[in-house]
Amino acid sequence: MDRRLPEGGRIDREAPLEFTFNGRALAGFQGDTLASALLANGVDVVGRSFKHARPRGIIGHGAEEPNAIVEVGEGAARVPNLRATQVELYDGLVARADFGGAFKRMTGAVGRTMPPGFYYKTFMASERVWGASERLLRRAAGHGVVPDGPDPDTYDKMHRHCDVLVVGAGPAGIAAAAEAAHQGAQVIIADEQNEFGGSLLASLAQVDAMPAAEWLRESMVELAELVDFDTLTMLPRSTVFGCYDHNLLGIVERRTDHLGRNAGPGPRQRLHLVRATHVVLATGAIERPLVFAGNDLPGVMLASSVATYLNRYAVAPGERLLLFATNDAAYRLAIAWHDAGREVAAVVDVRPQPDGALPEVARGLGIDVIGGSGITEAIGRRRVQGAWVAPLAGDARRLAGNARRLACDLIAVAGGWSPVLHLAAQTGAKPRWDDETAAFLPGEPPPGMHLAGAVSGASALCDCLGQGARAGAEAALAVGHGEGRPSIGTFETDEASEAPPATLFAVPHRLPTSRAPKQFVDFQLDVTAADIEVAASEGFEAVEHVKRYTALGFGTDQGKLGNVNGVAMLARALGRSIEETGTTMFRPAYTPVTFGAFAGRDVGELFDPERRTPMHDWHESRGAVWEDVGRWKRPRYYPEGDEDMDAAVARECRAVRRGVGIMDASTLGKVDIQGPDAARFLDRVYAGGFRKLGVGRCRYGLMLKDDGTIMDDGVTARLDGQRYLMHTTTGNAEAVFAWLELWRQTEWPELDVAFTSVTDHWATAAVAGPQAREVLAQAGTDVDLSPQAFPFMSVREGEVAGVPARVFRISFSGELAFEVNVPAPRGMEVWQALVAAGEKFGITPYGTETMHVLRAEKGFIIVGQDTDGSMTPHDMGLDWAVRRGKPAEFIGERALDLADHQRADRPQLVGLKTEDPAVVIPEGAQIVKETGKPPLAMHGHVTSSYMSATLSRSIALAMVKGGRDRMGETVYCPLADGRTLAAEIVESVFYDAQGERQRG
DSSP: OOOBOSSOSSOEEEEEEEEEETTEEEEEEETOBHHHHHHHTTOOOOEEOTTTOOEEOOOOSSTTOOSOEEEESSGGGOEEEEEGGGOBOOTTEEEEEOOOHHHHHHHHHHHTTOOTTHHHHTTTSSHHHHHHHHHHHHHHHOSSOOOSSSOOOOEEEEEEEEEEEEEOOSHHHHHHHHHHHHTTOOEEEEOSSSSTTGGGGGOOOEETTEEHHHHHHHHHHHHHHHHHTTSEEEESSEEEEEEEGGGEEEEEEESSTTTGGGOOSSOSEEEEEEEEEEEEEOOOEEEOOOBOBTTTSTTEEEHHHHHHHHHTSOBOSOSEEEEEESSTHHHHHHHHHHHTTOEEEEEEESSSSOOSHHHHHHHHTTOOEEESEEEEEEEESSSEEEEEEEEBOTTSSSBOSOOEEEEOSEEEEEOOEEEOOHHHHHTTOOOEEETTTTEEEOOOOOTTEEEOGGGGTOOSHHHHHHHHHHHHHHHHHHTTOSOSSOOSOOOOBOOOOOOOOOOOSBOOOSSOTTTSSOBEEETTTTEEHHHHHHHHHTTOOSHHHHHHHHOTTOSTTTTTTTHHHHHHHHHHHHTOOHHHHOOOOOOSOSSOOOHHHHHTTOOGGGTSOOBOOTTHHHHHHTTOEEEEETTEEEEEEOOOTTOOHHHHHHHHHHHHHHSOEEEEOTTSEEEEEESTTHHHHHHHHBSSOOTTOOTTBEEEEEEEOTTSOEEEEEEEEEEETTEEEEEEOSTTHHHHHHHHHHHHHHTOTTSOOEEEEOGGGEEEEEEESTTHHHHHHHHOBSSOOSTTTSOSSBEEEEEETTEEEEEEOOOSSSSOEEEEEEEGGGHHHHHHHHHHHTGGGTOEEOOHHHHHHHHHHHTOOOTTTTOOSOOOTTTTTOGGGOOTTOSSOOTTTGGGGOGGGGOTTSEEEEEEEESSTTOOOOTTOEEESSOSSSOOOEEEEEEEEEEETTTTEEEEEEEEETGGGOTTOEEEEEOTTSOEEEEEEEOSOOSOTTOTTTTO
C-alpha cells in the first residue's frame, strides 16, 4: 500500500532509496526517516509489546517514540535500540524489529495474567526460581541483539567553550542563536534533527508574511553568514543528552549514521563536552497522548506526528482520520488533512462547546465537530478500524450517555503538551505543575540558564519566537555584548487565537478499569491504568516507588509520553493533586548514548596502553611467557624445551639460590623527591622514619591509608641531602604518585617539596644470587662492590659496562643482589653486557613467578596479594617498620589505635606447611579449625602458595585469626573438589630466617 502523497513535503523525489525491514525490500526518498518510509509503504505493525506481545505501530515522530525500536546494520556494525523516527533513511539500510515470533506470542499470553510487581513476587521469590526464569524473561524482553565482535566504527571526543549554547533549533532556538550571535557572542546551537527548524519543518503557518518554510530558509541563510564570521557554530544531528554542574553540557553528534555503509573514513559519532557561560534551553514540548481502551492499536498516533508525516514527509498514514482533542491543535491537522484530499471522520473534542477560529474553519469545511465527548475505545486487531465515541460528564471523568461507533483507520490524539524540561531538571531545578497549561514546567533555572519557547509553557508561534530573541539578547548581555534587548525586529504570524484547552488524561470506559479493555499509559513497557490503580491500592504512594513497581517510564523513551498521564492517574487514585504527587527524577542521558561516543579514541591500546621495558625484545627472543602487571608486560617465566611453568620456575629458583639469576625490574615505580622538606614529607607519608637516613643509604617503608591499613610498600634511597628516590610496587605506581600529590597540595602546602615520576626514565636489571658480585665485576664497574664499602641497603653511583648507573644493594629474593639502574635508552645495552658477563657463571633470566616463590620463601609480602586493603602493619608482622612518636604524625598513625585494630582475633600473617609436602594449597583456599560438614567457621585464607624447589616442598602464606599465637596448630583447607588438606601453622619465613645470605 502506497501512502505517499503525489506532491509536497521536504523529501527529494529525485533521490530514491532502497532499504529492507525485517527482510522485506522497500523504497523511500532522500529526506525520509525510517519511520516515514515505513508508513509510506503501508507498514502498520513495527513490533510487539514487551509484556503482552500486542502488535504496535508508530505513534510519534521523534525522541518520544516508544514502539518503533529497531536494530540497524549488520554484523559487528549493527546498532540496536534505535528509534525508527530518528533513523535517517539511506540507500541499502538494513533494519529489523523484534516481533518475537511464536515464542513472544506465547509469553504475551502469559503476560496478560501478570499484575504489577509480578516479577518481584514470583520469579525473585527465591534464587532457584529466578535462575530458571531469567533466560526466558530476557529472551522475551529484548529489543535487539548485542553485536558480535569489536565495534568497527571510530568515535571522537572534544572539549569546547562558548559564550552561549542554545539547545534546540526550533523557532525559539533559531531566534535565540541569531540574536546572541548578532550581538557579538560566541554561540553554539545544537539540535537532534538533521535539519534546523523544529516544528517549522512541518508548519503551514505564516511568519513575517511568508510561509514558515520560506522564513526558515532565509533564516538558515542568515545563520550561515554568522558561521562564516566565526561567531556561530551549528550542530545538527546533535543531541544534548546531559546538563551538569556549572553549565557543562554533553552533546553527541551523529556524523555518519545517516550515510550508513556509504560513509567514508572518519568518526561515526563525536562527543562534545561544552562549557558554556550561558545556556538557552529551547527544547520545545512533546504532545501528550490520551489514555483510553485500545489506545495502543497501530493507527493511533499523536496529532502532531500525523501532521509531521503529512506536511514534512508527504505521507498520509491512513485514509479516514478521527481526531481526539483537548485543545485547538487538532483542528490544524484536520484542516491540513482535508486539504490533502483525505477524509476527516470527525473531531472529537472533550470541551463541551468548541468555539474559536479554528473549530469554525473546520466546520466551514464540512468537518464534523463532536463536542463534550471522548473516544472510549479504539476498535481493531492489527490496525484501527473504528472507535467508540461517547459524551462525557462535566468533569470528563465519567460517561454521560451511550457510545456510538465511528469508522476510521487512523486516530490522532491531541491531549496537550509536555515541555521537554529534562535538561533543566538535571540541574536540580524541581519541575512544578501548572494548572493553566496542564503540564509540568521547569523550576527556577540556575544562574546562567535561560528558558525560551514551548519548554517554558508558550504555545503560540509568535510567543516562542519572541521569547527566543529575548533570551538570546539577555544571554549576550550577560557575557558582555549588546544591550539586553532584541535587535533583529519583531515576529508576526498568522495564527488564529485559540480557545483555552481542557485538562484530561484518561477517558472512562463503560466497564470498571479492572475489567475494561486495556488502557495503556506506558506503551513500551505495557503499563496500564489498572496497573497504576493496583500499585496505589497496594500501598505504593511515592511516584518513584510506583515507577519501579509498575515499570512506568523505564523504557528507552524514559516515559516521555506516559509519565504525566501516569502521575495524573496516580494522583487521582490517591486523592491528591498532581502538584502534591510530583514527578519522577530526570537523569542523563536524555536519550540513549552509545558507549563508543563516551570512549572516543580511548579504546584498545589508547585506553589501556601496553607498556614495555627497554629489554622487551630480548625477553621475547628468549621465549618469555608474559604477565600483565600494572599495564606493563613482564616476563612471567622463560620455558626451555618442553618445560611447563612449574618446571621452568623450579629451574630458575635453583639458579638464583645456587648461582646467579637476572630479572628485569624496570617496571617498579620510581618517584624522584626533592626539596628542603623532602625528609619531613617522607616522615609523614611513611610509617617509618626517614629524617636520619644517611646519604647513600636505603630504607624499607610502609605507606598507610588514613584508616591505618597498608596501601603500598617499597624501598626509598637518600641520594643527597635534599633528594630521595622512592620505589613503589609496579601496580600501585600511579596511585602512590597521586596520593603524594593529594597530601602535598591539600594538606601540607607549606612544605617545600616536589615530585617527579621517573619510572620510565630508568631501566633496572636485578642481578641476584651468590655469584652476583662476580657477574657485576666481570661486566666492568668502578663501584667498589666489597661488603665493607657497599653494605646491604645502600646505593652507589658509578659506571656499569661503561654506562652511568645507580646501583642499589637491595634484595626481594633474599639473596645477595644488586639492582643496576641505567638511563632507559641504554637499558638493553647494559642488560646484554650483564648477561654476557654472567655466561661463565651460568646466569639464568627469571620472571615474576620465580620472584614470587623466592620472596614467599623469605616471608616477604606483596601488597595487593597478601593484603586486601584491610591489613595493618601489626597484622603482617611488620611492627618493626613503624616508628611511633616521630616529630610529625604520619598518615594513619592515629587509626592504628582503633579498638578494631587491636583485636586479638584479627587475621595475622603466618606460614603453612601441608602434611603432604607434594601438595600445593590453592591460593584463596579457606581455612577452618576442624573438618566436618559445612557450614564451618572460617579462620582465615591462603594468600600465596607455591612449590619451593629450594625446600623440596610446598609452602604457603596465609592470614589466620590470631595466627601468631597458634604456631604448631593444625588447620584445614576444604577444597571445591571435596578434598580437605591439613596444614601446620608455622612462621612466615621459610628460608634464611636471619637474612645472612642477602647481606652477602
